[in-house]
Amino acid sequence: MSEVYEKLLKCYECYKERIDFTPKVALVLGSGLGDFAETIRVVDTLDYHDIEGFPVSTVPGHTGRFIFGYVGEVPVVCMQGRVHYYEGYEMSDVVLPARLMKLMGAEVLFLTNAAGGVKQGFHAGDLMLITGQIASFIPSPLRGANIDELGGRFPDMSQIYDLDLQRIVRKAAVTLGIDMKEGTYLQFSGPQYESPQEVTMSRTLGADAVGMSTACEAIAARHMGMKVVGISCISNLACGISPTPLSHKEVQEVADEVAPKFQALVTEIITQIGEM
């Protein structure tokens, strides 16, 4: 058995010993968006620290725990805090939580993040439905011995973000009167923000937003046959488009401002996923 799979199974054992809850939707809350957890009818929680071998974040503002509970009638597991590749973890550790949530029973992986807006016409505070991604600047989370128990060696990536879930997001946005943007998300490894030249390159390649997460988790989820949905909070215009230098503080402040709109949207989407 591969070391990566062995570690995953150990984490699963820790979960099984402490938690009796089967989620349908796995929700990952990005930078500054952690407050959504307060809207969940909580049944149980599990600190990442209490899971043997589980990667724990070093970034301020990223608390680390799983929350188990209900959004409406839908059972969800929610990650309050996630680790990023730039913290120094192996890619296999970065995607371990997504894999673990699949083992818990989740069928849908709902990814959120804060991202820099690249597309002309995007503004700080916009929400963007992720319709596609570029992961060519990060190592594949599937590199190394394939975990046959999870999925095949050469998984198809022609439609990473589920079309039915995209329709649900669009409908939820209309219901709530949110002007939802759409586009392609490009993941860089970070932690430095992009240079203006890298932002120009990103746009040339077809990216509409750039960030430091999400694409790797989406790949791992598709490997396992999970349905994936993703939303970026455009917390700033990317470097070279923004008139001011970027700061983590600005990213968090904008994400906090957007939080009420974002929370209402996520609630509406998950409720509709429950009716799928």
Ligand code: HPA
């Ligand atoms: N670039 C990369 N990651 C980010 C950004 C950005 O401009 N904003 C929030 N996360």
